[in-house]
Amino acid sequence: MSVFKAAAVQMRSGTSPERNAADMERLVREAAHRGATYVQTPEMTGALVRDKEAGAAAFTTEDKDIVVSTAGKLAKELGIYLHVGSTAIRRADGKLANRAFLFAPDGTAVANYDKIHMFDVDLDNGESWRESASYEPGKEAVVTVIDGARLGFAVCYDLRFPQLFRSEAMAGADVLSVPAAFTRQTGEAHWHVLLRARAIENGAYVIAAAQGGVHEDGRETYGHSLIVDPWGRIIAEAAHDEPGVIVAEIDPAQSLAARRKIPNLKNARDFTVNAGEGEAPRLRGAAS
Numbered sequence: 001m002s003v004f005k006a007a008a009v010q011m012r013s014g015t016s017p018e019r020n021a022a023d024m025e026r027l028v029r030e031a032a033h034r035g036a037t038y039v040q041t042p043e044m045t046g047a048l049v050r051d052k053e054a055g056a057a058a059f060t061t062e063d064k065d066i067v068v069s070t071a072g073k074l075a076k077e078l079g080i081y082l083h084v085g086s087t088a089i090r091r092a093d094g095k096l097a098n099r100a101f102l103f104a105p106d107g108t109a110v111a112n113y114d115k116i117h118m119f120d121v122d123l124d125n126g127e128s129w130r131e132s133a134s135y136e137p138g139k140e141a142v143v144t145v146i147d148g149a150r151l152g153f154a155v156c157y158d159l160r161f162p163q164l165f166r167s168e169a170m171a172g173a174d175v176l177s178v179p180a181a182f183t184r185q186t187g188e189a190h191w192h193v194l195l196r197a198r199a200i201e202n203g204a205y206v207i208a209a210a211q212g213g214v215h216e217d218g219r220e221t222y223g224h225s226l227i228v229d230p231w232g233r234i235i236a237e238a239a240h241d242e243p244g245v246i247v248a249e250i251d252p253a254q255s256l257a258a259r260r261k262i263p264n265l266k267n268a269r270d271f272t273v274n275a276g277e278g279e280a281p282r283l284r285g286a287a288s
Contacts (some may be wrong), residue, residue, distance in 0.1 A: 006250045009040065021046070021070045032078040034247045041209055046056045060101075081104060096136065099112055100114075111153070149252040153177055176199070178198070184220045192224070210224060212225075213241060221241070224241070
């Protein structure tokens with residue numbers, strides 16, 4: 001398994017997909033110039049648009065999406081794996097998907113992933129979100145190969161569902177991705193600890209490209225893009241909410257070493273939950 005450089009691109013996406021695609025291109029070029037062969041952008045790279053009517057005008061089908069077409073061309077020109085953390089895609093049935101794309105160095109899309117867990121929450125100070133009102137959740141976890149490593153997909157709120165990451169790790173993923181647009185409130189409270197926990201409990205690298213700052217649509221995101229090693233150490237961080245690029249070396253052998261030291265994936269056992277009534281569900285792999 002070979003060592004490679006990975007980059008997380010931090011953005012402040014606005015309401016214009018054209019401007020955001022141009023910002024993405026500039027930052028991806030910087031990452032490639034710094035030696036990254038895998039580059040990840042944040043959730044909603046294409047546009048952050050809270051208003052439904054404005055979103056209807058900004059979001060389009062995959063074949064017409066400017067971020068998708070720009071990313072494919074960039075991956076081929078730069079000879080890199082380019083992971084669009086997500087962008088809003090209008091599906092054939094007219095519904096929206098919060099969809100991630102992975103482009104190979106030849107420019108072809110080799111994997112995509114639709115965000116599974118919808119951010120439907122009511123936070124303090126009146127901040128409220130209902131992602132399920134606009135997006136259709138995905139139903140399939142995805143693991144694919146990059147540079148000799150196996151990459152597991154997730155998007156933002158998925159971070160709070162450890163069973164997704166455990167399932168991907170059990171399927172061989174030694175690099176886990178969490179492109180995000182965490183709110184400032186939740187990011188300040190939980191971002192670092194959750195990312196480090198997902199790395200530690202799965203013996204895997206975690207790469208999390210983030211949105212940061214105050215956006216055109218009025219929301220505020222936390223930034224602080226991170227790359228965490230399989231022992232839970234932060235090896236790169238954008239310690240702010242400004243656009244930028246962080247780069248770190250990924251050595252898949254370190255994931256193997258961590259899993260040998262703490263073989264919790266291997267030691268996981270089936271068990272049931274006795275809740276005192278009814279038939280107990282059978283679960284897998286809670287050991288950590």
